[in-house]
Amino acid sequence: MNDETDAGYLEYVSGRIPALRRLAFLLGGDEHQADDLVQETITKLYAKWPHVAKVDNVDAYVHTMLVRAFLDEKRRGWWRVSLRGAPPERPAPPPASSDEKTVLRAALKRIPARQQAVLVLRFLCDRSVADVAQLLGCSEGTVKSQTSHGLNALRRILGDRVGGAL
Structure with missing residues (x-):
C-alpha cells in the first residue's frame, strides 16, 4: 500500500x-x-x-x-494452536456471586456461539433484526429463530434466577 x-x-x-x-x-x-x-x-x-x-x-x-x-x-x-512451551496455569474460578453480569455471562457461554452472537448484537448492542442478519450473512427469519432459541436456552439455564426478566 x-x-x-x-x-x-x-x-x-x-x-x-x-x-x-x-x-x-x-x-x-x-x-x-x-x-x-x-x-x-x-x-x-x-x-x-x-x-x-x-x-x-x-x-x-x-x-x-x-x-x-x-x-x-x-x-x-479444542484444536486451536497454542504457541506456549508449557500449558498455562488455570486461573481459579471466580467465587460464587449473585452479580447479574457474572450470572448472565456464564449463561451466555453455555449457549451455541451463533445464538450468543445474535443475543449480544440484538440486546446488548441494540441492533435491529435486519442489521444482525446483514452482519451474520443470514436471513431475518434466521435471526428471529436464533433469538427465540437463545432466549429459551437462557431461560432453561437461568431458571428462577431471573424471574420474568427474559
Whole structure:
C-alpha cells in the first residue's frame, strides 16, 4: 500500500478500536479474547483495506468481519494452536456471586456461539433484526429463530434466577 492508503487505514482503526473492543468483549466476555479478536480483525482489514475503503458502510463491513472472527474461533474448538512451551496455569474460578453480569455471562457461554452472537448484537448492542442478519450473512427469519432459541436456552439455564426478566 502507499502512504496515503496507510494513513487512511491508521486513521480509521485509531478511531474505532474502543468500539471494536467493546463489541468483541460483549461477544466473548473476556478481555484477552476481545483483544485477540480485534487484532485478528484489524490485521485482515489491513490486507483488504484498498478494497474496503471504497465500501459505502465501512463500519458494518468491519463489524461483520469481527463477528465472523468470533464465530470462527468458536468453531475451531479444542484444536486451536497454542504457541506456549508449557500449558498455562488455570486461573481459579471466580467465587460464587449473585452479580447479574457474572450470572448472565456464564449463561451466555453455555449457549451455541451463533445464538450468543445474535443475543449480544440484538440486546446488548441494540441492533435491529435486519442489521444482525446483514452482519451474520443470514436471513431475518434466521435471526428471529436464533433469538427465540437463545432466549429459551437462557431461560432453561437461568431458571428462577431471573424471574420474568427474559
